[in-house]
Every structure is written in C-alpha cells, then in structure tokens.
Amino acid sequence: MGFMRGVAAVAAALALASAAEARPSPEEVLQLDTRLALELTRHTPTTSPPVASRAFAYLYVAAYEAVAGGSGDLVSLAGQLDGLEPLPPREAGATYDEGVVLQAALSTAMADLYSHTGPTGQRALTRMAERLADGVADGVPPEVEERSRAQGEAVARHVLAWAEGDGGAVVENMGFPLAWDLPKGDGLWVPTSRIVQQQLPLLPRWGGNRTFAMPDGAACPLPPPPAYSTEPGSAFMAEAEEVLDARRGLTDEQRAIARFWSDDPMLTSTPPGHWIAIAEQVLDAQDADAERRVEVLARLSVAMADAFIGCWHEKFVYNYVRPVTVIKAQLDPTFEPLLITPPFPEYPSGHSTQSAAAAVVLTAMFGEDFAFTDASHEDDGLPARSFPSFEAAAEEAAMSRLYGGIHFRSAIEQGLAQGRCVGAYAVALRTRP
Amino acid sequence: MNRLALIASLLATAAQAEEPLVPSFVEETEASGVASSYDGGWEYMVGGGVAAFDCSGDGFPDLAFAGGESAASLWRNLSAQGGPLRFEKVESGIEMDGVTGTYPLDVDGDGVQDLMLLRQGESVLMRGLGACRFERADESWGFRAPDAWTSAFSATWEDGAEWPTLALGTYIDPKEEFFPWGTCTDNLLFRPEGRRFGGPLPLRPSYCALSMLFSDWDRSGTPALRIANDREYYKGGQEQMWRVPPGAVPSLYTEAEGWKYLRIWGMGIASRDLDGDGYPEYALSSMMDNKLQTLMRAPGDGAAPRPDYSDVAFPKGAIAQRPYTGGDVRPSTGWHVEFADVNNDTRPDLFIAKGNVDEMPDFAAQDPNNLLLLCDDGTFREAGLEAGIASMAVSRGGTLADLNLDGLPDLVVTNRRANAQLWRNATEGAGHWLELRLEQPGPNRDGVGAWIEVRLADGVHSREVTVGGGQAGGSMGWWHMGLGAAEEAEVRVVWPHGEAGEWETVRADGFYVLSPDAAARAWSPG
Numbered sequence: 001m002g003f004m005r006g007v008a009a010v011a012a013a014l015a016l017a018s019a020a021e022a023r024p025s026p027e028e029v030l031q032l033d034t035r036l037a038l039e040l041t042r043h044t045p046t047t048s049p050p051v052a053s054r055a056f057a058y059l060y061v062a063a064y065e066a067v068a069g070g071s072g073d074l075v076s077l078a079g080q081l082d083g084l085e086p087l088p089p090r091e092a093g094a095t096y097d098e099g100v101v102l103q104a105a106l107s108t109a110m111a112d113l114y115s116h117t118g119p120t121g122q123r124a125l126t127r128m129a130e131r132l133a134d135g136v137a138d139g140v141p142p143e144v145e146e147r148s149r150a151q152g153e154a155v156a157r158h159v160l161a162w163a164e165g166d167g168g169a170v171v172e173n174m175g176f177p178l179a180w181d182l183p184k185g186d187g188l189w190v191p192t193s194r195i196v197q198q199q200l201p202l203l204p205r206w207g208g209n210r211t212f213a214m215p216d217g218a219a220c221p222l223p224p225p226p227a228y229s230t231e232p233g234s235a236f237m238a239e240a241e242e243v244l245d246a247r248r249g250l251t252d253e254q255r256a257i258a259r260f261w262s263d264d265p266m267l268t269s270t271p272p273g274h275w276i277a278i279a280e281q282v283l284d285a286q287d288a289d290a291e292r293r294v295e296v297l298a299r300l301s302v303a304m305a306d307a308f309i310g311c312w313h314e315k316f317v318y319n320y321v322r323p324v325t326v327i328k329a330q331l332d333p334t335f336e337p338l339l340i341t342p343p344f345p346e347y348p349s350g351h352s353t354q355s356a357a358a359a360v361v362l363t364a365m366f367g368e369d370f371a372f373t374d375a376s377h378e379d380d381g382l383p384a385r386s387f388p389s390f391e392a393a394a395e396e397a398a399m400s401r402l403y404g405g406i407h408f409r410s411a412i413e414q415g416l417a418q419g420r421c422v423g424a425y426a427v428a429l430r431t432r433p
Numbered sequence: 434m435n436r437l438a439l440i441a442s443l444l445a446t447a448a449q450a451e452e453p454l455v456p457s458f459v460e461e462t463e464a465s466g467v468a469s470s471y472d473g474g475w476e477y478m479v480g481g482g483v484a485a486f487d488c489s490g491d492g493f494p495d496l497a498f499a500g501g502e503s504a505a506s507l508w509r510n511l512s513a514q515g516g517p518l519r520f521e522k523v524e525s526g527i528e529m530d531g532v533t534g535t536y537p538l539d540v541d542g543d544g545v546q547d548l549m550l551l552r553q554g555e556s557v558l559m560r561g562l563g564a565c566r567f568e569r570a571d572e573s574w575g576f577r578a579p580d581a582w583t584s585a586f587s588a589t590w591e592d593g594a595e596w597p598t599l600a601l602g603t604y605i606d607p608k609e610e611f612f613p614w615g616t617c618t619d620n621l622l623f624r625p626e627g628r629r630f631g632g633p634l635p636l637r638p639s640y641c642a643l644s645m646l647f648s649d650w651d652r653s654g655t656p657a658l659r660i661a662n663d664r665e666y667y668k669g670g671q672e673q674m675w676r677v678p679p680g681a682v683p684s685l686y687t688e689a690e691g692w693k694y695l696r697i698w699g700m701g702i703a704s705r706d707l708d709g710d711g712y713p714e715y716a717l718s719s720m721m722d723n724k725l726q727t728l729m730r731a732p733g734d735g736a737a738p739r740p741d742y743s744d745v746a747f748p749k750g751a752i753a754q755r756p757y758t759g760g761d762v763r764p765s766t767g768w769h770v771e772f773a774d775v776n777n778d779t780r781p782d783l784f785i786a787k788g789n790v791d792e793m794p795d796f797a798a799q800d801p802n803n804l805l806l807l808c809d810d811g812t813f814r815e816a817g818l819e820a821g822i823a824s825m826a827v828s829r830g831g832t833l834a835d836l837n838l839d840g841l842p843d844l845v846v847t848n849r850r851a852n853a854q855l856w857r858n859a860t861e862g863a864g865h866w867l868e869l870r871l872e873q874p875g876p877n878r879d880g881v882g883a884w885i886e887v888r889l890a891d892g893v894h895s896r897e898v899t900v901g902g903g904q905a906g907g908s909m910g911w912w913h914m915g916l917g918a919a920e921e922a923e924v925r926v927v928w929p930h931g932e933a934g935e936w937e938t939v940r941a942d943g944f945y946v947l948s949p950d951a952a953a954r955a956w957s958p959g
Contacts, residue, residue: 118793120475174764379615
C-alpha cells in the first residue's frame with residue numbers, strides 16, 4: 001500500500017465513523033495533518049521548494065513545542081532555534097488533553113502557513129480542522145478541552161509570530177521579483193522558461209532569511225564552480241558534455257531515477273515534502289509515538305529549511321548558468337532536458353543540498369545503513385524505490401538532476417557537501433533532557 | 434524626400450500594412466435582455482458553458498446557458514439582421530439545476546438540434562422537439578450517465594455509424610471532503626448501438642478532464658479524442674490523446690509515438706489550421722501557462738504525421754499569461770478558448786475567457802478576457818482593451834457566434850456569480866465574409882468531422898467542424914470565414930471520413946448551405 005493510500009484509510013475511517021467511534025490519537029492527528037500539508041504544498045502555487053521547506057519547519061516546530069509542553073521527555077527548542085523565545089507555559093497543575101493541544105496547534109499553524117491555497121485546499125483545511133477538532137475532543141471534559149485548545153493555539157500563534165520576522169513570511173508573485181538586476185555575462189544564469197513570470201529568478205533574497213539551527217545563510221559556503229570556458233576540454237565544457245551524454249544515453253533506470261526525484265513544484269509535494277513523506281513512512285513502519293514523530297519531523301524540517309537558505313545564498317553568489325543554456329548554445333541546439341529546468345541559478349543543486357541535510361538528520365535519528373523503501377510517488381504511478389541508507393537516497397536524489405539534464409556534476413557534489421554541513425546543525429539541537 | 438526619409442516612410446507603410454484591424458465590440462448585455470449567472474459554490478468552480486445554436490428554425494443562433502446551482506436557461510434570439518442583440522427567455526424544458534455545460538448536436542438526425550447538458554450529478558441528453566422545446570431522452574435513447582461531476586464533452590460520428598459516439602469527461606469526486614486530489618473519476622465513451630446508446634466504456638486512465646475534442650489531427654479521416662486535464666487534481670496524469678478506431682477499443686498515443694509528457698491546468702481546447710499546412714493547431718487554455726501547439730513536423734509528402742507538438746505560444750505572442758490591463762500583475766487563469774476571425778481579415782483570432790478559480794490569492798483577481806488578433810506574420814497581438822471586451826468579471830464559458838447574422842462574430846461570455854455578458858461586433862471596415870452551414874442526408878446531418886475549405890488568392894483556409902472543446906460549451910450552425918478583400922471565394926467541403934466535394938465559387942458576404950453532390954444553396958434570413 002502506498003504511503004498516501006495508507007493515510008487515506010485513516011481519513012476514510014474518520015469521515016465515515018461517528019466521532020465516538022473514531023477518536024483520533026495524537027499520532028493519527030499528525031499523520032492526517034501531514035498528509036494534508038503535503039497535498040497543500042503541492043496545490044498551493046506559492047509553495048515553491050524554499051517556501052515549502054519554511055512552512056514545514058514552522059509547522060513541525062509548532063507541533064514539537066505543542067507536544068514538548070506536555071512531555072517530560074522532550075526539551076523545548078526555544079533558545080536553540082534562532083529567535084525562538086520561550087513558549088507560552090501551561091497552567092501549573094492543570095489537566096490538558098494532548099490530542100486537543102496538538103490538533104489545535106497544527107490546525108492554527110496550517111491555516112496560516114497555507115493561506116495562499118486555493119478553494120479546494122481551503123475547503124479541505126476547514127473540513128479537516130472541524131472534523132479533527134470534534135474527534136479529538138470526544139469524551140474530553142469541556143474545561144479541559146477549552147484549556148487544551150487555547151494552549152495549542154497559543155503555541156502555534158507564538159511560532160507564527162516568530163516566523164513573521166524571518167524574511168520569508170511575505171511571498172509575492174509566487175516568489176518571482178517584479179524587478180531584479182540580473183547580472184549579465186558569460187556563464188551567468190539567463191531565464192530558461194517561457195513563462196513570463198519566470199524571466200526573473202525565484203526568491204533571489206531567500207539566502208538572507210533568518211536561519212533556524214545554523215548561524216546564517218553563509219554558514220556553509222562552497223568553492224566556486226568550474227570557470228566558464230567554451231574551450232574544448234575545459235572543466236566547464238566537460239561537465240556540459242557529461243550532461244548531454246547522459247541525456248543521449250539515458251537508461252530506463254536513470255530515467256526512472258530522474259522522474260522519481262523530480263519533485264516539481266505544483267506537480268508534487270516538492271523535494272522537502274518528499275523527505276517528509278520518507279520520514280513518515282519510516283515512522284509509520286516503527287509505529288512511532290507522537291513524541292518521536294515530532295522530534296524527527298522538527299529536526300528534519302529545520303534542516304531542510306536551513307538547507308534552502310544556505311543553498312539560495314550560494315546560488316546568488318555565483319548566479320551560474322543552467323546546462324540547457326550552455327548545451328543548446330555550444331553543443332546541441334536540439335537538446336531538451338528530461339526534467340523541467342527550474343527558474344533560478346544552477347549552482348549548487350537545491351535538491352542535493354536539502355537531500356543531504358535530510359539524510360544527515362535521518363541517519364542521526366535512525367542509524368547508519370538504515371534500509372528503507374520509499375513509496376511516496378506510487379499514487380503518481382512511480383514505483384517505490386528501496387535504499388540501503390538515507391545517504392544512498394540523498395546521493396541518488398542528487399544524481400537525478402544530472403540525469404534530468406538540469407544540473408552539472410559540480411552542483412550535485414558540492415550541493416551534497418553543503419547539505420551535510422547544514423544537517424549537522426540540526427543534528428546538534430538538543431531535544432532530550 | 435531624402436533617402437532616409439523615404440526608407441522611414443516605406444517602413445511606416447509596411448508597419449501599417451501588418452497591423453490587423455482592431456475590431457470594435459459594443460456591450461449590449463442589458464439591452465439584450467439576457468440575464469444568466471453561473472452560480473454555486475465549490476462544486477461549480479469549473480464549467481459555466483454557453484451553447485449557441487438555432488432551436489427556433491429562423492437561422493439566428495439562440496443561446497443555452499448553464500446555471501450551476503441556478504436553473505439552466507434558454508434564450509431565443511429576437512435580433513434583426515445587423516441590428517442590436519435582443520433575446521427573450523423561453524420555457525424550453527432544460528430548466529434544471531446542476532448544469533455545468535451545454536453542447537448542441539443533432540443526435541437522431543431529425544434536423545433539430547438536441548442538447549447535451551453536463552451536470553453536477555446525472556448528465557442529461559435533451560431531445561430537441563423544435564420551437565426551442567426539449568425533452569429528456571436518456572431513457573428513450575439508452576443514455577445512462579453516472580452521478581458524477583461532469584465537466585467536458587465531445588462527439589463524433591464513427592465511420593458507418595448512424596448515431597454519434599459521445600465522450601463525457603468527468604472531474605473529481607465531490608464527496609471527498611479531505612483529500613479530493615487524485616480522485617479523478619472515469620471519462621466515458623458512449624457508442625451507439627443502432628439508434629440508441631450502449632453502455633459506457635470507461636476511458637482509463639482518466640485525469641480530471643476540463644475539455645475534450647474529437648479532432649482529425651492527422652487528417653486521416655478518423656478523429657482522435659484530445660483531452661485537456663487539470664493537473665490540480667490528477668496524480669500520475671498528463672494531457673491525453675486517445676486513438677479511437679471505429680468500433681474498436683481506444684488506446685492512448687504514447688511518448689514513443691511522439692506524444693509529449695505535458696502537465697498543465699488544462700482548461701479548454703480550440704483547434705484551427707493557422708499556418709495553412711492543412712493540419713490544425715491547438716490552443717490550450719490553462720493557468721499562467723497557455724499553450725499553442727503546432728506539429729513539430731508536418732509531412733508534405735502525404736505521410737502520416739507523428740503526434741509530436743511544439744508549443745509556440747510564447748514566440749507567437751499567444752501566451753496571455755497575465756493581465757494586460759488593470760494593474761494586477763499576478764498570473765491569469767484561462768478558461769473558454771475559441772478561434773474566430775473577428776475582423777474578417779482571413780486570419781483566425783483567438784479569444785480566451787479569464788477569471789480566478791475562486792479567491793486564489795496567487796492568481797489575478799482582475800483578469801480581463803483576451804482577444805488576440807492574428808497578424809500576417811503569424812504572431813498574435815492583444816486587442817482586448819481596444820476592442821472593448823476587457824471585462825474584469827470572473828469569466829468561464831463563451832462563444833463567438835454571429836448572433837445578428839451581419840457577418841461579424843459577436844461575443845457571449847459567462848461569469849461566475851454574475852450575469853453573462855454580450856457584445857455586438859460593430860467593427861467598421863471589416864473584410865468580406867462567408868457563413869456556411871453543412872447539411873448532408875441521413876446520419877450526421879451537420880457534417881461533424883468535415884473540413885470546410887475556402888480558397889483565396891493567398892491559399893486555402895480551412896476549419897474543422899467539431900462538437901466539443903472550449904470550456905463546457907459549444908456552437909452549431911453557421912461556420913464563419915473571413916475573406917479579407919476577396920469579393921468571392923472558392924469553397925468545398927471534405928466530408929467526414931475523407932470524401933472531398935467539388936470547388937465552387939460563391940459571392941462574398943452571404944450565407945450558403947453546402948451539401949454533398951449539390952450546388953451551394955444561398956440562404957438569407959426571413
């Protein structure tokens with residue numbers, strides 16, 4: 001059973017059963033809201049991969065703090081994450097229902113973080129919030145329910161207020177600036193899309209956003225990519241030829257890999273959503289409790305959000321040209337990459353950076369050589385793929401961009417290196433006493 | 434005049450020569466008497482079609498509107514030839530709620546247009562009784578539509594069939610509250626069994642169709658079924674084209690055959706041969722990313738083309754991605770799309786109805802409809818504002834039909850939760866024109882699947898007679914062709930499944946009924 005279909009069974013039960021028969025557990029609340037968040041990411045045009053990573057980070061920090069507030073086993077991330085002040089305290093000696101607290105925090109956070117979603121998303125958000133709120137409150141004394149709901153909402157509002165000041169809260173025109181001075185010159189990025197909106201690069205200021213666990217966007221710098229040169233035999237041309245050769249000789253397996261990790265915005269839950277789905281599958285397989293789930297998801301999402309900030313910082317340091325531009329001009333005017341070339345500079349590869357950061361976190365949480373099977377895209381007709389470790393999955397995700405014709409090898413290898421650097425900061429967060 | 438001034442003068446003359454005549458549309462909504470709104474909530478965010486066809490028998494196109502949550506309505510055309518647009522609402526039998534779209538076609542070949550009503554719920558096939566009266570024919574014709582969110586329609590007459598084959602496109606499962614994404618329900622093919630319909634054949638996989646069009650893309654005489662699918666709701670989907678051999682099992686064109694893996698918010702389809710190569714180009718409306726597809730390689734040697742299309746919307750200026758007036762810079766949302774030569778310069782122009790899905794903050798709220806004039810260099814030029822049709826209402830369906838039979842296509846646009854709008858085409862100085870209606874004996878009286886060809890000094894201009902496409906609505910009746918300066922033209926019909934008639938010269942600015950093995954018959958109103 002695919003990942004999404006497994007959660008769908010829970011949703012169906014929720015929809016059909018009366019509240020008394022289907023009081024969802026905190027774990028089920030997390031599962032359902034995670035699935036909804038993944039769908040909303042896919043179906044909200046503003047949630048490009050960097051924006052999606054930010055939404056996941058704030059969503060799961062809110063969930064983490066909601067759970068941690070009632071747990072003796074989790075330590076608040078306040079004071080560890082940049083700018084996060086201590087969360088609203090609970091009333092001493094008062095009773096709380098943890099399911100109600102968590103549901104209220106998630107619903108409040110999601111309504112804000114996915115406020116740009118369309119009518120179907122808004123309808124789903126509303127219905128899910130109403131149904132879950134009814135479900136989790138079943139059998140809970142009214143005063144406990146009210147107190148718990150208020151606590152969850154307060155935690156979420158605290159996190160959302162913190163989010164307001166990070167530089168990424170307002171995304172206009174789907175992240176494409178209305179004015180931006182494009183540096184011009186050989187080897188520099190030029191638009192590759194025929195969409196009018198995409199004639200300027202996506203989110204050029206994103207690298208200046210406040211980070212979560214790492215000090216700032218420049219904390220994991222990269223060496224320059226190969227210098228632009230059209231001389232045969234130059235390092236630059238060698239990398240361009242490698243992409244062209246890969247496209248011409250693409251095997252079925254390489255094509256499958258490229259499609260599996262394509263993770264296009266508005267067509268999938270994006271790269272960070274893909275790794276959230278991987279974590280969910282592993283957590284489901286382990287029947288993890290709510291504390292474990294929020295611990296993993298908060299660390300993972302924080303790492304990926306930082307990865308996008310660090311990656312975007314470097315992208316706009318180098319403003320590097322995309323393979324399709326070079327190959328069409330220098331090697332083969334008929335070249336068409338397998339994947340859609342993203343509308344922003346090439347170096348480093350965002351999927352590589354964030355996948356490596358994700359792998360570092362998940363390896364720290366689940367161990368080295370943790371084999372798993374990823375069925376994230378079965379609903380989209382892409383068969384599940386199995387991996388011997390998270391690192392192996394990250395490396396495959398990175399190479400998929402070369403097979404897809406949208407990245408050079410340097411962007412992939414240096415992206416992975418940057419991601420490992422970023423991920424280490426999230427691993428260093430203290431979540432247990 | 435010095436040499437530089439002479440060159441400048443010549444360049445200016447050339448530029449003027451290339452500039453298409455900007456048409457002039459006069460809004461006559463209020464005076465027309467038409468009051469129809471496409472109403473309802475989330476369940477009616479798509480659809481809202483309008484059909485233009487003659488149900489009264491006077492030759493003037495009448496209008497049938499989908500009403501969504503409100504009742505569908507039929508409006509009889511009272512306009513005089515060349516006069517202002519006037520309509521009166523008539524009780525017709527189609528006044529049911531839940532109607533999302535309307536397409537006319539003569540199912541039973543009795544010379545009276547019938548009406549397909551797409552619905553949120555059970556779609557209904559209405560038999561035309563004449564005098565703009567209709568009765569439900571689902572039971573008597575064996576048409577068994579499912580309870581579904583029906584969103585697209587097309588029809589063709591398969592070779593040898595007495596009745597049409599109907600394709601019904603469906604959307605998502607409206608009962609799915611939490612996760613409607615990935616719940617696309619089956620599209621269905623209804624083939625005739627004699628003079629009634631057999632059980633539906635599901636077209637799997639189905640990917641939430643918002644427009645369907647049987648079109649003879651390769652001029653083989655056997656139309657294929659193009660489907661524009663909404664990527665918002667499918668999983669693993671893409672744009673589709675089904676090969677539908679007469680009476681045989683349909684199959685999808687594949688990437689190996691040249692079909693491109695294209696995922697858009699497919700909203701509407703329009704077809705027209707724009708470049709004179711005999712093969713239709715396809716305009717696909719979408720959100721932000723409208724397409725204009727042309728064959729990568731149109732064979733000139735009689736060989737069959739591959740279904741390999743290049744998107745030329747951007748270089749041809751037909752992309753229409755964001756509002757061109759009003760100051761809203763967010764991307765547009767395109768719905769009904771239709772070609773019509775609005776200035777009679779022989780070149781088909783492109784209309785796109787625009788409007789936000791429903792408070793989608795990432796897309797334009799002030800989203801004017803487009804009127805893209807085809808220039809003689811093959812590019813399009815936006816003229817919506819100058820032409821007077823730049824409505825900021827939230828539009829959905831539309832039709833470019835000559836409502837007052839003056840030789841100029843008029844415009845009807847439907848709107849969400851607001852009255853439909855009607856514009857009379859009052860262009861001064863437009864070119865000559867022809868309006869042609871097909872009439873063949875026996876089944877398929879209207880010649881659906883035929884190609885109308887008009888030969889002028891600059892080549893052959895052709896259009897396909899289809900049922901389907903657009904956004905949930907279509908037209909049947911007079912097929913309009915602009916002639917430019919030509920005062921006469923040669924016309925012929927390539928009848929369905931390939932038999933070409935003889936070329937025949939007709940005078941411009943008239944109406945003609947074309948039948949196989951018969952001279953063109955002039956027609957005039959009244």
